[in-house]
Amino acid sequence: MNSAKFLMGSDISSLQQSVYIWIIRFQDDEPPEITYCVVENTGTLSLQAITPTQPMPSQEELDTKFAELVEELDLTAPNKAAMLSLPPQKKWQIYCSRKGEDTIDEAHAPEHYIERLHTLAKLQYPDQNAEDEIRARTKQIDGLKTALRTSTHSFVIKFIELNGLPALLDCLEKMDYFTAQSTVHTSIIGCVKALMNNSTGRAHVLAHPTSINTIAQSLSTDNIKTKIAALEILGAVCLVSGATKKY
Incomplete structure (x- = not known):
């Protein structure tokens, strides 16, 4: 079965700068296919080759990094193994490109x-x-959804260590009818769903004493x-071994 992982260097909602995306496609019995794309502020998608500007370290240091x-x-374990089996040049290329984009500003x-x-x-x-205000609030939360x-x-x-999940659930619990x-x-x-798509996030959602009831x-x-998004989360919970026994 094929699967893909998208790694973004900046928020795709930003129109003032380019967005850098690694597209890593895993295929059965084949090395990962890796494409580096740049989405310009005009919305144009282009492919670019990346040449590391720093010399490649020793094999041991490179493997550690x-x-x-x-x-x-x-x-997942199979995809992780596929990534670790890449040749040194490809590892260094990915490492340099990704690490150059990992700085997160306070906003x-x-x-x-x-x-x-x-x-x-x-x-x-x-x-x-109301319409403008709701649009502004939604945009703020969409930023978090994209980040997650x-x-x-x-x-x-x-995000989890700083009690981000309880903050999300608090918003749901205190929400007025309109x-x-x-x-x-x-x-x-959507933010909760994004957490569920992460192994650590999913574990914390399932472990929280009121999360599933709040989502329901x-x-x-x-x-x-x-409704559809909530049902997708609840459906995913049903597929997790032992999760439904708790509820």
């Missing part, structure tokens, strides 16, 4: 997103300029997209 990088990708750090979640949990549906999907594994771990019908609700459920309450909304 690359193994640390692979751990950040949260891959896109886990702390920033969690602070925004705490603020949103206290807000009611706006009385004035595309950032390194360490980003997700830090907000629950809006795209804000859909986006928050989202089925009461009239918003079809939110």
Whole structure:
């Protein structure tokens, strides 16, 4: 079975800078196929070859550095093994390109997103300029959803360590009726879904004492997209061995 992993160097929602994407496609009995793409601010997608500017270290040092990088990708065991079996030149090329993009500014750090979640949990549906305000709130949460999907594994771990999951659940629990019908609700459920797609995030969602019940309450909304996203999460829980016994 083929699978693909997308590694993004910056938020794809940003229109002021290029977005760098590694597309790593794993195929049965074949080495991973790796493509480096650049999405320019015009929306144009192009392929570019990357030439490391630093000399390649010793084999031992390279293997250590690359193994640390692979751990950040949260891959399955077979895909991780495929990555580690790449030739040294390809490992160094990927390492240099990826490490050059890993800097996260404060506006896109886990702390920033969690602070925004705490603020949103206290807000009611706006009385004035509702459409614009809901759009702005949704955009903020969409930024977190993108980060949880595309950032390194360490980003997700830090988000969890800083109680990001309880912050998401708090937003769901305190949501008023009208907000629950809006795209804000859909986006928050999308963040939970993004966590479920990460091994560490999934473990914490399943271990949380009220998470599944809180997610299930989202089925009461009239918003079809939110219902579908919640059902996808609950369906995934049913496929996890032993998870349903807890609930």
